Amino acid sequence: MKMKLLLAVLVAAALITPAFGKTFKVPDETPVASITVPDSWKSKEIDKGIEAQSGDGEVYFAVEATDAKGLEKTIEEAVEYLKGEGVTVDASTMKQTEGSVNGMKGVDITWNGKDKEGAAIISLTVLEVSDDAALMITYWASPEGTKKHDKELGEILNSIKKV
Amino acid sequence: METRVSRTLVAVAIALGLATPLLHAKKVEFPADDPAFTFTMPDDWTTETGKDGRVYCTAPAGFKIGIIASPGVSDADDARKLLTTVLKGMADAMKCENYKSEEAKTNELGKLSLVSRHGQCKSEGIEMALNAAVFALEPGKYFTIVGAAPEKVDKAHRKEMSELIRSIAAVE
Numbered sequence: 001m002k003m004k005l006l007l008a009v010l011v012a013a014a015l016i017t018p019a020f021g022k023t024f025k026v027p028d029e030t031p032v033a034s035i036t037v038p039d040s041w042k043s044k045e046i047d048k049g050i051e052a053q054s055g056d057g058e059v060y061f062a063v064e065a066t067d068a069k070g071l072e073k074t075i076e077e078a079v080e081y082l083k084g085e086g087v088t089v090d091a092s093t094m095k096q097t098e099g100s101v102n103g104m105k106g107v108d109i110t111w112n113g114k115d116k117e118g119a120a121i122i123s124l125t126v127l128e129v130s131d132d133a134a135l136m137i138t139y140w141a142s143p144e145g146t147k148k149h150d151k152e153l154g155e156i157l158n159s160i161k162k163v
Numbered sequence: 164m165e166t167r168v169s170r171t172l173v174a175v176a177i178a179l180g181l182a183t184p185l186l187h188a189k190k191v192e193f194p195a196d197d198p199a200f201t202f203t204m205p206d207d208w209t210t211e212t213g214k215d216g217r218v219y220c221t222a223p224a225g226f227k228i229g230i231i232a233s234p235g236v237s238d239a240d241d242a243r244k245l246l247t248t249v250l251k252g253m254a255d256a257m258k259c260e261n262y263k264s265e266e267a268k269t270n271e272l273g274k275l276s277l278v279s280r281h282g283q284c285k286s287e288g289i290e291m292a293l294n295a296a297v298f299a300l301e302p303g304k305y306f307t308i309v310g311a312a313p314e315k316v317d318k319a320h321r322k323e324m325s326e327l328i329r330s331i332a333a334v335e
Contacts, residue, residue, distance in 0.1 A: 001313070002225050004257045004286060008311040009219065009229045011256040012249045012295065016231045016307050017215050102304075155234050158303065161197060 024050045025163065027065045032133040033104075035063055036159035038152055048074075049135075052156075058145025059153070062138045063160070071126065071134060078124060078138040087140060089113035089122050102161050104128055104135070121146050129162055188326070192334070193218055193230055193306070200300055202230075203330040205323055220327075226320045228310035233297060236305035239278055242297035243267045245307065246280040249295045253311050259284030259291060274300065275331055283314070292317035294324075300333040 021038040025031035026049040035050065037043045043052040049064035066074040089111035097108050110123040125137040146153070189206055192198035194216030204210075204220055211219045218230045236242050246267050254262040264282035271277075275298050282293035294317070295309045308328070312320070 001287060001289065005225065005227055005311050008253040008256045008293070009227055009309055010213075011252050012307075012309040012311075013213065013217050013229045013231045015249050015252045016233050016245065016309070017217070017235070151235075151237065154237050154303070158234050 023159070026050060026063055026135065031163045032065050032129045033063075033127075033135055034159075034161050034163050035156065037156060041152075054141075054145060054149050054152075056145070056148075059139075059141035059149050061140070061156075064136050064138075065129075066134050066136055067132050068134070071136070074136050075124060078136065082122060082138070082140060085140070086116045087113060087120060087122060088115075101127055101157055104160070104162065110139075115140070117142065119143055127160070135160070188330070191218065191220075194232060198334045199232075199304065199306070200331050200333050202327055202332075204327050208323075222320060222323070224316060224319070226310070226312050226316050228308055228324070231307045231309070233305040233307045236297060236307075237303055239269060239276075242278040242305060243280075245297060246278065246295050249307070249309055250280055250282040250293050253293050253295075253309065254282060254284045254291075257284070257286040257291065257311065259286045261285050264293070272328065274333070275328070277328075290314040296328070298328075298331070300331070 021036050023034050023036045026033045026035055028045055037052045040055045041052045043050055051062035053060045064074055090113055093112040095110045099106055104127040106125055106127040108123055108125040113120045113122050121141050121143055123139040127135040129135055188203035190201050190203050191210055192201050195212055208220050208222050213219060216232060219227060221227045236245055250264050262284040264280060267278050267280040269278050277296050277298045279296035284291050291311060292314045293311050295307060297305055297307045299305045
């Protein structure tokens with residue numbers, strides 16, 4: 001009976017936290033944070049973090065480590081990347097929200113915009129990891145993709161942790 | 164109604180709300196590597212850490228619970244769905260007969276928001292109690308406590324479980 005009880009609890013645990021995905025350190029060599037991305041997403045390490053795209057290509061995001069001095073440059077690079085991909089934003093739709101993720105205070109700025117395939121949602125989020133380290137999340141997705149992957153995106157966001 | 168409610172972890176916690184705290188209890192951080200909350204459990208209980216920071220607590224009589232982070236839960240509706248899946252999963256794992264469960268119940272316990280569900284079944288001729296409760300210490304960050312035991316053993320540990328749940332406190 002004890003084995004059955006143990007098995008029941010182990011099965012319950014497995015049902016609660018099914019294998020969610022791969023965990024990356026951000027950045028890989030001198031990590032300040034970690035993030036888990038579902039296996040079904042295409043993920044790869046970039047210079048100071050990772051970028052990932054949903055399997056259907058509807059959602060893209062990048063998470064990069066930066067610091068107070070480098071934040072402005074990181075934002076400029078993200079904006080340049082989005083411009084290079086043909087993404088434009090409607091400045092009048094800008095929404096700024098503040099919040100926290102796993103104890104990290106953050107600011108998010110979201111716009112509606114367009115890309116080569118139509119309507120898009122774009123956001124830049126900065127999370128304060130410590131006094132001298134931050135994460136910048138660049139998000140670019142179709143409205144449909146945002147809705148479809150809402151739950152996974154919530155899980156990805158909740159997986160971001162300081163290390 | 165009172166009787167049915169008292170079968171759940173949450174209701175027991177509330178029913179015993181004025182019980183004296185355990186005289187001998189040890190504090191456990193969860194998860195160990197980056198604590199989100201602490202809880203206390205009797206000194207003679209032991210803990211094991213599993214995959215993804217899960218903690219399994221075992222009482223000397225073999226009563227065992229699991230405490231698990233639940234990143235797939237983002238609201239109370241998710242919690243109710245998860246509880247349905249978890250209780251049925253536990254019953255199936257024990258090859259139970261006559262599985263039945265009560266409706267999920269939602270409670271506030273101090274700063275703790277809980278959704279709990281109780282199930283029953285028979286395994287090897289023994290009446291079993293299946294319990295699971297999903298709770299959040301802050302919006303969107305959920306954890307689950309699960310346990311399966313013979314009814315008699317479950318009943319014998321209700322006060323301890325009540326104390327354990329009441330002791331859950333966020334790590335600032």
